[in-house]
Amino acid sequence: MPFAFGPFPILVCGPGPLADLVIDGLGLEGRKAIRIDADRLATLDPKRIRTLILADHPDASVLVEAIAARADPRGRLRRRATLRVILMHGQDPPPPLPVPDPNGPLRLETFAIRNRAARTLLSRWPLHLGMDPCFGQRPHLLIAGFADPAREILVHALRLIQYGNGRPRISVVCADSDAVGSAFLGTYPQASEVADIRFGPIEDTPRMLREVGSKAAGADTAPSAEAVPVTLAVVCLADAPGEGVETVRQLARDLAEIQGVSPPILFEIGLPREVGTATARGRIEDWDGQIIPVSYLREVCRASVLLDGRDDEVARTIHDHYRDSIAAQGRDPDGEPAGQPWELLATSYRRANRHQADHVWAKLAVTDARAVPEEMVESFVLTPLEVERLAVIEHERWAADRHLDGWSYAPVRDNQLKHHPQLIPYADLSEPMKDLDRFAVRGLPTLLARQGLGILRLLIVGIPEPAAGCPGGMRLRRLADQAVDRLVERYPDRALVLASTLTDRRARELVREAMDREQGVGLFLLLPRPLGHVLAELPDPYDRRDFLTLAVRAERRIGLNGEKALATWLSERADISLILGDRIPTGALEKRVRLDPVGAGLDWNFEY
Numbered sequence: 001m002p003f004a005f006g007p008f009p010i011l012v013c014g015p016g017p018l019a020d021l022v023i024d025g026l027g028l029e030g031r032k033a034i035r036i037d038a039d040r041l042a043t044l045d046p047k048r049i050r051t052l053i054l055a056d057h058p059d060a061s062v063l064v065e066a067i068a069a070r071a072d073p074r075g076r077l078r079r080r081a082t083l084r085v086i087l088m089h090g091q092d093p094p095p096p097l098p099v100p101d102p103n104g105p106l107r108l109e110t111f112a113i114r115n116r117a118a119r120t121l122l123s124r125w126p127l128h129l130g131m132d133p134c135f136g137q138r139p140h141l142l143i144a145g146f147a148d149p150a151r152e153i154l155v156h157a158l159r160l161i162q163y164g165n166g167r168p169r170i171s172v173v174c175a176d177s178d179a180v181g182s183a184f185l186g187t188y189p190q191a192s193e194v195a196d197i198r199f200g201p202i203e204d205t206p207r208m209l210r211e212v213g214s215k216a217a218g219a220d221t222a223p224s225a226e227a228v229p230v231t232l233a234v235v236c237l238a239d240a241p242g243e244g245v246e247t248v249r250q251l252a253r254d255l256a257e258i259q260g261v262s263p264p265i266l267f268e269i270g271l272p273r274e275v276g277t278a279t280a281r282g283r284i285e286d287w288d289g290q291i292i293p294v295s296y297l298r299e300v301c302r303a304s305v306l307l308d309g310r311d312d313e314v315a316r317t318i319h320d321h322y323r324d325s326i327a328a329q330g331r332d333p334d335g336e337p338a339g340q341p342w343e344l345l346a347t348s349y350r351r352a353n354r355h356q357a358d359h360v361w362a363k364l365a366v367t368d369a370r371a372v373p374e375e376m377v378e379s380f381v382l383t384p385l386e387v388e389r390l391a392v393i394e395h396e397r398w399a400a401d402r403h404l405d406g407w408s409y410a411p412v413r414d415n416q417l418k419h420h421p422q423l424i425p426y427a428d429l430s431e432p433m434k435d436l437d438r439f440a441v442r443g444l445p446t447l448l449a450r451q452g453l454g455i456l457r458l459l460i461v462g463i464p465e466p467a468a469g470c471p472g473g474m475r476l477r478r479l480a481d482q483a484v485d486r487l488v489e490r491y492p493d494r495a496l497v498l499a500s501t502l503t504d505r506r507a508r509e510l511v512r513e514a515m516d517r518e519q520g521v522g523l524f525l526l527l528p529r530p531l532g533h534v535l536a537e538l539p540d541p542y543d544r545r546d547f548l549t550l551a552v553r554a555e556r557r558i559g560l561n562g563e564k565a566l567a568t569w570l571s572e573r574a575d576i577s578l579i580l581g582d583r584i585p586t587g588a589l590e591k592r593v594r595l596d597p598v599g600a601g602l603d604w605n606f607e608y
């Protein structure tokens with residue numbers, strides 16, 4: 001019986017639920033995919049295949065070899081169309097595979113599921129999601145449980161965790177933590193060169209939280225210099241649908257009680273028993289504003305990740321730029337292992353490009369900048385101080401990548417022993433070596449421009465608590481429209497970000513109006529106390545829902561240590577104060593715009 005299907009659908013071959021999940025994920029983004037077993041694949045004419053996904057198939061090497069032979073049985077190119085084969089496997093390195101003829105029709109790509117999941121998750125929810133590095137905050141990642149993909153998240157976080165604010169921290173709490181820690185540090189013995197990393201039993205989580213950042217909830221006293229509250233948590237438990245739900249809720253309570261913070265918590269929920277049938281249920285007002293359910297397998301099976309290489313765009317651009325630099329020196333990039341076209345590039349070189357690319361977003365966060373469509377930007381140049389600060393961070397990132405690959409310091413480089421003389425602090429580098437890091441960061445605008453992106457600095461507009469007598473409603477929203485329009489017109493080279501606690505309904509009115517009206521307006525949610533306390537102070541269901549629908553749109557959720565820290569943040573980090581009502585609060589910025597629906601209307605105290 002012939003195998004009938006339309007013209008060139010995506011074929012998926014593999015046992016178990018993964019293949020079904022791939023088909024489901026591709027379908028959600030409008031891609032037609034058909035499942036095929038190995039026996040039928042063996043009889044199919046390769047001319048009828050454009051894209052084949054081998055979903056962690058146990059006989060992948062045999063299948064690839066057979067497809068390559070049938071696609072070009074005489075060692076000659078039979079057709080011009082490319083046969084793209086994507087091999088999904090558990091984690092890097094990939095299994096041994098035949099090397100296709102570079103001049104043949106077969107293009108073989110390997111896709112490490114858990115490694116790609118770590119990259120995708122930490123791209124969508126970056127390490128700076130719950131902190132402000134420009135306010136001196138250090139990243140502290142907490143991983144609870146060590147089920148998949150916790151190990152890969154830990155490794156990738158170590159590659160991304162450099163923000164230039166002292167030693168970052170990672171805490172891992174799990175069952176059998178001694179064995180897990182020994183195994184991890186045995187594989188990555190240099191991990192402690194990158195960050196302060198600790199392993200402990202999951203039942204000792206409260207004690208570990210006290211040791212690394214104890215803070216009485218709601219207190220205004222500053223934490224000690226060693227206090228580093230958790231800024232992002234990831235929960236990967238083997239029994240996520242069962243006891244995991246209560247574990248993650250208890251973690252949220254412990255963080256609030258011990259450290260006074262409510263960082264985002266990514267909760268790996270696994271997959272339902274019937275793959276492809278689960279949909280998100282529940283109302284947003286039932287959400288606690290903190291726990292974010294994720295499924296790493298669903299994330300990587302989306303067409304944008306699996307087929308289109310989302311998260312690889314900048315990595316490929318970095319590599320293309322490198323090829324261009326080789327050609328500019330009069331050499332043939334195709335003649336060098338690191339200069340091969342991306343499709344033929346060795347996995348190790350692809351990974352290096354990906355690691356450098358993934359850190360671009362951390363560098364933008366440290367620079368108070370954002371990538372936007374190129375047509376929105378006339379020009380962007382890093383200042384000398386920014387170049388130097390980013391060069392330090394780039395060197396730390398490079399060193400972290402080398403350490404995790406097993407390299408260590410030695411005065412003479414030895415590739416066999418993995419010794420490198422540049423694994424020293426940036427301050428101790430020679431000027432020519434520092435220039436390499438400076439060159440890398442100076443090229444950031446050009447790198448993004450090749451992706452059709454430009455860079456805008458942020459214009460942070462702080463919104464203090466409104467005056468008691470300031471009414472909300474249509475009049476306030478109209479004033480907000482006028483203020484935002486004028487700010488956008490006055491600062492065309494800046495990306496507008498509103499910073500607010502969102503605890504007042506009038507402030508929420510203003511923020512929603514601005515974000516709905518003007519494309520690209522961002523939001524920093526300021527949290528001087530835990531989210532649970534904030535929601536408890538919003539007993540009205542409308543207010544709770546109103547708060548949560550805006551909170552989910554925030555690009556940062558910045559934990560602060562009480563009201564004094566909130567006032568300090570607004571005075572140090574905001575460029576302009578947006579004041580609601582007729583009262584100028586203590587500590588208001590020199591530049592301020594007052595929205596007074598009852599009296600003065602829109603009042604600017606600076607030239608706009």
